[in-house]
Amino acid sequence: MKINIVSAGGKAVRLRLPNALALNDLTVGLLAKALKKRGVSIRRKTLVKIKRDIKRYTRSHKDWKWLEVTSASGDTVTMQF
Amino acid sequence: MKKTLGKRIAELRKEKGLKQDALAEKLSVSPQAVSKWENDLTCPDISLLPLLAETLDVTVDQLLTGNDPTPIVQISSPEQKKDIKDMVLRIVCESYKGDKANINLPLSIAEALLTSEGCSLKLNGAFCGNDIDLKEILNLVHHGVVGNLMEAEDQKGDTVRIFVE
Numbered sequence: 001m002k003i004n005i006v007s008a009g010g011k012a013v014r015l016r017l018p019n020a021l022a023l024n025d026l027t028v029g030l031l032a033k034a035l036k037k038r039g040v041s042i043r044r045k046t047l048v049k050i051k052r053d054i055k056r057y058t059r060s061h062k063d064w065k066w067l068e069v070t071s072a073s074g075d076t077v078t079m080q081f
Numbered sequence: 082m083k084k085t086l087g088k089r090i091a092e093l094r095k096e097k098g099l100k101q102d103a104l105a106e107k108l109s110v111s112p113q114a115v116s117k118w119e120n121d122l123t124c125p126d127i128s129l130l131p132l133l134a135e136t137l138d139v140t141v142d143q144l145l146t147g148n149d150p151t152p153i154v155q156i157s158s159p160e161q162k163k164d165i166k167d168m169v170l171r172i173v174c175e176s177y178k179g180d181k182a183n184i185n186l187p188l189s190i191a192e193a194l195l196t197s198e199g200c201s202l203k204l205n206g207a208f209c210g211n212d213i214d215l216k217e218i219l220n221l222v223h224h225g226v227v228g229n230l231m232e233a234e235d236q237k238g239d240t241v242r243i244f245v246e
Contacts, residue, residue, distance in 0.1 A: 046193050053166075053190045063095040065185060072179030 001081050008074030019058060019081055023051050054081055087121035089147050093137040094119075107136050154228040162225050165189055169246050170218075177238030188222065188245065195219055218243060 001022040003015040021027075028047045035042050057064060058081040067079040084092070094104050094115075101119070105112040108129055117123040125133055134141045142148065157163070168188040175181045195216050218230055222245050231243040 042194075049193050050190050053187055053193070056166075057187050061096070062098055063092070065183070067185075068183040070181045072176075 002079070004076070004078045004080075006076045008071075019055070022081075023054060057081075084147055085121050086124060086145065087119045089144060090115075090125075090133070090137070091119040093139060093144070097137060099136075104136065108132055154226060154230065157225040157227060159225065163227075165192065165222070168222065168227070171242075171244050171246065173240075173242045173244075175240045188219075191215070192219060215243075218245075 001015075001017045001019055005013040005015075025048075028044065028051055032042065032044045032047055063080065065078050065080055067077070069077045094101070099107075101115045102112045105115045108115075108125075110129070114123070114125075118125050130141050130144065134144045137144065166187070166189050170184075170186045170188050170191045172184040172186070173181070174184075221230060227245045229242065229244045232240065233242075234240045
Protein backbone atom coordinates (compact mmCIF):
# COMPACT_ATOMS: atom_id res chain seq x y z
CA MET A 1 0.00 0.00 0.00
CA LYS A 2 1.40 3.38 -0.97
CA ILE A 3 0.20 6.65 0.45
CA ASN A 4 1.87 9.68 -1.07
CA ILE A 5 1.42 13.11 0.43
CA VAL A 6 3.03 15.84 -1.63
CA SER A 7 2.85 19.49 -0.68
CA ALA A 8 2.63 22.24 -3.24
CA GLY A 9 6.17 23.20 -2.30
CA GLY A 10 7.43 19.79 -3.32
CA LYS A 11 7.92 18.28 0.14
CA ALA A 12 6.73 14.71 0.11
CA VAL A 13 5.88 12.02 2.59
CA ARG A 14 5.68 8.57 1.07
CA LEU A 15 4.34 5.75 3.18
CA ARG A 16 4.98 2.25 1.92
CA LEU A 17 3.46 -0.83 3.48
CA PRO A 18 3.53 -4.29 1.91
CA ASN A 19 0.02 -5.26 0.79
CA ALA A 20 0.36 -8.53 2.66
CA LEU A 21 0.70 -6.53 5.87
CA ALA A 22 -2.08 -4.09 5.06
CA LEU A 23 -4.54 -6.65 3.73
CA ASN A 24 -4.71 -9.84 5.70
CA ASP A 25 -7.09 -11.70 7.97
CA LEU A 26 -5.73 -9.97 11.05
CA THR A 27 -6.27 -6.46 9.66
CA VAL A 28 -9.73 -7.51 8.45
CA GLY A 29 -10.59 -8.62 11.98
CA LEU A 30 -9.19 -5.42 13.49
CA LEU A 31 -11.07 -3.30 10.98
CA ALA A 32 -14.34 -5.14 11.64
CA LYS A 33 -13.93 -4.50 15.37
CA ALA A 34 -13.00 -0.85 14.87
CA LEU A 35 -16.00 -0.30 12.59
CA LYS A 36 -18.32 -2.01 15.06
CA LYS A 37 -17.16 0.36 17.77
CA ARG A 38 -18.09 3.24 15.51
CA GLY A 39 -21.55 1.84 14.89
CA VAL A 40 -20.91 0.36 11.46
CA SER A 41 -21.93 -3.27 11.54
CA ILE A 42 -20.21 -4.52 8.43
CA ARG A 43 -19.81 -8.28 8.40
CA ARG A 44 -16.42 -9.89 8.42
CA LYS A 45 -17.45 -11.89 5.36
CA THR A 46 -18.03 -8.65 3.45
CA LEU A 47 -14.66 -7.29 4.49
CA VAL A 48 -12.98 -10.49 3.36
CA LYS A 49 -14.71 -10.11 -0.02
CA ILE A 50 -13.53 -6.49 -0.26
CA LYS A 51 -10.00 -7.54 0.65
CA ARG A 52 -10.07 -10.20 -2.05
CA ASP A 53 -11.39 -7.70 -4.62
CA ILE A 54 -8.71 -5.15 -3.73
CA LYS A 55 -6.02 -7.81 -4.17
CA ARG A 56 -7.52 -8.91 -7.49
CA TYR A 57 -7.62 -5.34 -8.78
CA THR A 58 -4.14 -4.64 -7.53
CA ARG A 59 -2.81 -7.55 -9.53
CA SER A 60 -4.46 -6.47 -12.76
CA HIS A 61 -4.10 -2.69 -12.32
CA LYS A 62 -0.70 -2.12 -10.77
CA ASP A 63 -0.72 1.68 -10.81
CA TRP A 64 -4.39 2.10 -10.04
CA LYS A 65 -5.03 5.19 -7.94
CA TRP A 66 -7.82 4.39 -5.52
CA LEU A 67 -7.92 7.85 -4.13
CA GLU A 68 -6.54 11.13 -5.36
CA VAL A 69 -7.15 14.33 -3.46
CA THR A 70 -5.81 17.66 -4.66
CA SER A 71 -6.19 20.87 -2.72
CA ALA A 72 -6.61 24.24 -4.36
CA SER A 73 -3.09 25.15 -3.29
CA GLY A 74 -1.64 22.11 -5.05
CA ASP A 75 -1.12 19.65 -2.18
CA THR A 76 -1.94 16.12 -3.23
CA VAL A 77 -2.68 12.85 -1.49
CA THR A 78 -2.81 9.63 -3.45
CA MET A 79 -3.46 6.10 -2.34
CA GLN A 80 -2.43 3.02 -4.27
CA PHE A 81 -2.17 -0.64 -3.43
CA MET B 82 -0.86 22.29 -10.67
CA LYS B 83 -1.58 20.93 -14.16
CA LYS B 84 0.37 17.85 -15.22
CA THR B 85 2.64 18.08 -18.24
CA LEU B 86 2.08 16.03 -21.37
CA GLY B 87 5.06 13.85 -20.47
CA LYS B 88 3.73 13.11 -17.00
CA ARG B 89 0.34 12.21 -18.48
CA ILE B 90 1.93 9.85 -21.00
CA ALA B 91 3.97 8.19 -18.25
CA GLU B 92 0.96 7.87 -15.97
CA LEU B 93 -1.33 6.47 -18.66
CA ARG B 94 1.37 4.06 -19.82
CA LYS B 95 1.82 2.72 -16.27
CA GLU B 96 -1.94 2.43 -15.81
CA LYS B 97 -2.01 0.25 -18.90
CA GLY B 98 0.84 -1.83 -17.47
CA LEU B 99 3.09 -1.06 -20.46
CA LYS B 100 6.84 -0.62 -20.32
CA GLN B 101 8.51 2.16 -22.29
CA ASP B 102 9.90 -0.44 -24.70
CA ALA B 103 6.46 -1.92 -25.34
CA LEU B 104 4.90 1.48 -25.98
CA ALA B 105 7.79 2.42 -28.27
CA GLU B 106 7.31 -0.80 -30.23
CA LYS B 107 3.59 -0.17 -30.69
CA LEU B 108 4.33 3.32 -32.00
CA SER B 109 7.36 2.27 -34.05
CA VAL B 110 9.64 4.71 -32.28
CA SER B 111 12.70 4.15 -30.11
CA PRO B 112 12.38 3.64 -26.33
CA GLN B 113 14.64 6.68 -25.93
CA ALA B 114 12.03 8.80 -27.74
CA VAL B 115 9.36 7.66 -25.27
CA SER B 116 11.71 8.42 -22.39
CA LYS B 117 12.30 11.92 -23.75
CA TRP B 118 8.55 12.54 -24.08
CA GLU B 119 7.95 11.40 -20.51
CA ASN B 120 10.71 13.63 -19.19
CA ASP B 121 9.32 16.56 -21.17
CA LEU B 122 12.51 16.93 -23.17
CA THR B 123 10.66 16.53 -26.46
CA CYS B 124 7.05 16.11 -27.59
CA PRO B 125 5.60 13.31 -29.70
CA ASP B 126 5.18 14.08 -33.37
CA ILE B 127 1.70 15.38 -34.18
CA SER B 128 1.10 12.49 -36.60
CA LEU B 129 1.68 10.02 -33.76
CA LEU B 130 -0.92 11.53 -31.43
CA PRO B 131 -3.98 9.55 -32.64
CA LEU B 132 -2.13 6.24 -32.36
CA LEU B 133 -0.58 7.22 -29.01
CA ALA B 134 -3.99 8.22 -27.65
CA GLU B 135 -5.55 5.01 -28.93
CA THR B 136 -2.78 2.89 -27.40
CA LEU B 137 -3.27 4.61 -24.05
CA ASP B 138 -7.08 4.30 -24.29
CA VAL B 139 -7.80 8.02 -24.15
CA THR B 140 -8.85 10.64 -26.65
CA VAL B 141 -6.31 13.01 -28.18
CA ASP B 142 -8.01 15.83 -26.28
CA GLN B 143 -7.63 13.97 -22.98
CA LEU B 144 -4.02 13.22 -23.76
CA LEU B 145 -3.16 16.82 -24.59
CA THR B 146 -5.26 18.65 -22.01
CA GLY B 147 -5.61 16.10 -19.23
CA ASN B 148 -9.32 16.90 -19.01
CA ASP B 149 -11.44 14.21 -17.46
CA PRO B 150 -13.50 12.24 -19.89
CA THR B 151 -17.19 12.97 -19.79
CA PRO B 152 -18.68 9.81 -21.18
CA ILE B 153 -22.24 9.97 -22.25
CA VAL B 154 -24.79 7.70 -20.72
CA GLN B 155 -25.14 4.39 -22.50
CA ILE B 156 -27.63 1.63 -22.03
CA SER B 157 -26.12 -1.76 -22.75
CA SER B 158 -28.16 -4.70 -23.86
CA PRO B 159 -27.96 -7.81 -21.64
CA GLU B 160 -25.53 -9.37 -24.15
CA GLN B 161 -23.25 -6.33 -24.18
CA LYS B 162 -23.35 -5.84 -20.43
CA LYS B 163 -19.93 -6.08 -18.81
CA ASP B 164 -19.30 -8.18 -15.75
CA ILE B 165 -19.70 -6.07 -12.64
CA LYS B 166 -16.23 -7.20 -11.57
CA ASP B 167 -14.75 -5.32 -14.53
CA MET B 168 -16.58 -2.07 -13.88
CA VAL B 169 -15.41 0.96 -11.98
CA LEU B 170 -17.33 3.56 -10.04
CA ARG B 171 -15.65 6.95 -10.26
CA ILE B 172 -16.71 9.72 -7.94
CA VAL B 173 -15.26 13.15 -8.62
CA CYS B 174 -15.98 15.89 -6.08
CA GLU B 175 -14.81 19.42 -6.74
CA SER B 176 -15.24 22.33 -4.40
CA TYR B 177 -15.70 25.87 -5.64
CA LYS B 178 -12.40 26.71 -3.93
CA GLY B 179 -10.55 24.32 -6.23
CA ASP B 180 -10.13 21.30 -3.99
CA LYS B 181 -10.72 18.05 -5.83
CA ALA B 182 -11.16 14.45 -4.76
CA ASN B 183 -11.25 11.45 -7.11
CA ILE B 184 -12.37 8.10 -5.80
CA ASN B 185 -11.92 5.14 -8.12
CA LEU B 186 -13.69 2.14 -6.70
CA PRO B 187 -14.20 -1.20 -8.41
CA LEU B 188 -17.95 -1.63 -8.61
CA SER B 189 -17.82 -4.98 -6.87
CA ILE B 190 -16.39 -3.27 -3.78
CA ALA B 191 -18.91 -0.45 -3.89
CA GLU B 192 -21.65 -3.05 -4.19
CA ALA B 193 -20.31 -5.05 -1.26
CA LEU B 194 -20.34 -1.92 0.89
CA LEU B 195 -23.78 -0.82 -0.21
CA THR B 196 -25.48 -4.16 0.14
CA SER B 197 -23.94 -5.00 3.48
CA GLU B 198 -26.37 -4.74 6.35
CA GLY B 199 -26.10 -1.56 8.38
CA CYS B 200 -23.43 -0.19 6.13
CA SER B 201 -23.75 2.80 3.90
CA LEU B 202 -21.58 4.58 1.43
CA LYS B 203 -22.46 8.24 1.47
CA LEU B 204 -20.91 11.42 0.28
CA ASN B 205 -20.85 13.49 3.42
CA GLY B 206 -19.53 16.94 4.09
CA ALA B 207 -20.33 20.34 2.73
CA PHE B 208 -20.93 18.91 -0.72
CA CYS B 209 -24.10 18.80 -2.71
CA GLY B 210 -23.69 15.03 -2.69
CA ASN B 211 -25.24 14.52 0.74
CA ASP B 212 -28.54 13.25 -0.60
CA ILE B 213 -27.21 11.13 -3.43
CA ASP B 214 -28.51 7.59 -3.16
CA LEU B 215 -25.71 5.40 -4.44
CA LYS B 216 -27.92 2.32 -4.15
CA GLU B 217 -30.15 3.77 -6.85
CA ILE B 218 -27.12 4.39 -9.03
CA LEU B 219 -26.08 0.78 -8.53
CA ASN B 220 -29.58 -0.32 -9.56
CA LEU B 221 -29.18 1.65 -12.78
CA VAL B 222 -25.88 -0.11 -13.47
CA HIS B 223 -27.55 -3.48 -12.95
CA HIS B 224 -30.04 -2.47 -15.60
CA GLY B 225 -27.18 -1.85 -18.02
CA VAL B 226 -26.80 1.91 -17.68
CA VAL B 227 -23.19 3.11 -17.76
CA GLY B 228 -21.37 6.36 -18.38
CA ASN B 229 -21.81 9.74 -16.79
CA LEU B 230 -24.67 8.86 -14.47
CA MET B 231 -24.87 11.95 -12.36
CA GLU B 232 -23.70 15.50 -12.17
CA ALA B 233 -24.77 17.81 -9.39
CA GLU B 234 -23.76 21.37 -8.65
CA ASP B 235 -24.83 23.49 -5.72
CA GLN B 236 -25.21 27.24 -5.54
CA LYS B 237 -21.69 27.77 -4.29
CA GLY B 238 -20.24 25.85 -7.20
CA ASP B 239 -19.31 22.57 -5.51
CA THR B 240 -19.83 19.71 -7.93
CA VAL B 241 -20.16 15.96 -7.69
CA ARG B 242 -19.89 13.74 -10.75
CA ILE B 243 -20.45 10.03 -10.71
CA PHE B 244 -19.66 7.80 -13.60
CA VAL B 245 -19.45 4.10 -14.14
CA GLU B 246 -17.07 2.65 -16.71
